[in-house]
Amino acid sequence: MNNEFEKLLTSLLDKYQECGDVNSVVEKAVKENGATKECSDKIENVNDLLDAFAQKAESLQLAKDKGKNRRQWMVCELDKLTESRSEEEKTLLISEIHKTGEEILKNSITQE
């Protein structure tokens, strides 16, 4: 591993292990490393998304604990996301998502 990167990551893990407050470790790391506004905004966006992933994972787990399966949970989440939209918009949306999914799959398989 790159030596400088190793030092940075080890230092962040040391600080996190010491204080346990992730927000303060992230804030200090941004300052101490002289991160630009763009970099600090990106860290904030990524960390917000990580929170959102955790919330959805928890929601799926709760649904499964109540006897729902993954597909039922996805349909339920999709309904929540599109509740204020017209039927036409909703149909277009799922067609578009599906098309994207097929493209992704083709790309992934080409890599293999």
Place this chain on the structure above:
Amino acid sequence: MKYESYNDDKKFFAQDCEEQMRLMVAVGDVLTDDITEETISVIKEFDCVNKFLELPLNSPEEVNLKKIFATAVVIANEKDILPFRLPESAEEIASLVDEGLTRVKLAFKQQTGEMDEYEVTDALIDKAASLAIAILDSVIDEGLPIIAESLSKLALKHPYTASLAPFIEIVVPYVAEPVKNAICKGIRFIANESKPIVHKAIDYVKGKAKSFAINLTKKLNPVLLS
């Protein structure tokens, strides 16, 4: 595929999406089967990393360690000291960190016998589903082109799958030697389990492409084929 009515088709849509996620998870596994214990050295063992591995999947505390790794890779990328290419968008970076650490944890749990290969695969598909819904949620008001672009970046495992193995290689040096060896074995085991699924997927996609070409030819030149 074009859906005709949201209310009538959404169940088929969920089924299709699940199938796509299953195949993409398998492809991601195959791409991480070159991680070996010989090429990775332990740097320093951290209790917070060991605790992350031992906690049940999706424990609320998991996100803290993910944020530490995410912060490190984004800062390192700006300073040009990151040993691999980091994807550009926040969606791809968050997906890379989340999936990378999840795969490390699942490999550990598979090797310790806490989870079997079926449970591990199911957990990876759950993870892909929750990531997709969370990203969709974050871009739903941006309009269709942005939604399509964001989902492509997410998954797509392209280009972020290319960064998955190097990302895992920066996580593994922070556990004890036996744990490191178990994780490497677990990652390879899961990857090998996925190979038949990926090859089946390749045949499926090729078959679809072939039937599309035949239909198109029929449409364009019905007389020639009659």
